[in-house]
Amino acid sequence: MGSLQSTFLYLILLHSLNNIAAFEDQEWKKATATYAKDTEGSLITEGACGYGDLHKASYGKHSVGLSTILFNRGSTCGACYEIRCVDHILWCVLGSPSVIVTATDFCPPNYGLSIDYGGWCNFPREHFELSQTAFAEIAKRKADIIPIQYRRVKCERSGGLKFTMSGSSHFYQVLITNVGQEGEVFAVKVKGSRTGWIPMARNWGMNWHCNVNLQHQPLSFEVTSSTGKTLTSYNVAPQNWQFGQTFQGKQF
Template sequence: MGALQATVFFLILLKARDVTVAENDEWKTATATYSKETDGSIITEGACGYGDLHKSSYGKHSAGLSTILFNRGSSCGACYELRCVDHILWCLQGSPSVILTATDFCPPNYGLSADYGGWCNFPKQHFEMSEAAFAEIAERKADKVPVQYRRVKCERRGGLRFSLSGNSRFFQVLVTNVGLDGEVVAVKVKGSRTGWIPMGRNWGQNWQCNINLKGQPISFEVTASSGRTLASYAVAPANWQFGQTFEGKQFK
């Protein structure tokens, strides 16, 4: 096999692997409950820093993850398909599934048994859902149901969204509406008078660096968990202000 043929064959295998991981991930077992608070953190905010989940497009189809799944916030933005299984009383007929985005952390409660209230105790794999999303796969009467889950591609409308905050000595951006992997593992920022500057994870999907970029058009380079990198140039114009949100390119 020639060098060119070998390269093409390798790229085909790599592409097939990406599709397999993203679309045909094996089903795994977990449990799920839902938050009974209509304005609780699972709907309006969360540990990933997305703020109002309806404005960030995640809304009712968001979930809090137990410690082992949350992985210190690196799972923020990832998409999961869930279906209720193996419970004739609580699971809806036909085992319909629902797609959720990881937006919050379900903290452990070691004062309670893992079977009675301590759903998110380590190393349990658990999803805390909104009541509306839970009702799409199971009866609301259920306290906890067994589920199967798998990672899937995130389907998003529009481009990546960059929400700016900070001050003259501190620059922060919240990255939302991330397609495909959903997870952001690295971010770089560039002004018109700077090179690419790596940003550190502040918390969730908030990324920071200590630099003053006022008066400069801003570009972002985002790396997803698959290793794919996407650059959005001059996303914010020179007259941008803190508190504004701008839209860039999208992973395809």
């Protein structure tokens, strides 16, 4: 095996081990939270993870935007967090109940403001932008910004992974949603009936693409989570699949 291949495999293993260690560390960490001032109590517009209508993606009112350091260039999309308001007798709901949310968006930095006075999502601050509904489960809505504790938790999903097709004859893209357990996707491969396994690149968020014509052939997917678990779903999409359709595979 060449040195380049050995280095690549080592980096994949190191990434997986680091994520496993982080995921198994269930200690509460400190951060802050605000909420998006939307009209329906949920984040329903298409965010940086590419989920589109978050109600259709089943995340809806329990969606969250992450600050720069937490978002990690989109690799954290789909991850689940348990959040609770702490150390503020005026703003926190009595008993400090928690809410579980899914990372669906990026909270952009504002370097024109101080990290402690408006630049909540500036690097390296850890900050969560909740929907109004999720925020109201842990704190009073009249609060501006609240101190919180958070920790990663496993994502509980109903049904299998969902694959939504898009693209054109020579550009194929798939949006992967409803990912259980770790929630994050580290690598994706696709296979047609006339191809071998084709590695896909992260286009943005949870959208993965390859420059191959995959029309008119049944498609299978190999999805690797952030902790290195790989799940293969064979013949998820039938031969006559169309762009815009969504199909369901296996679940972690």
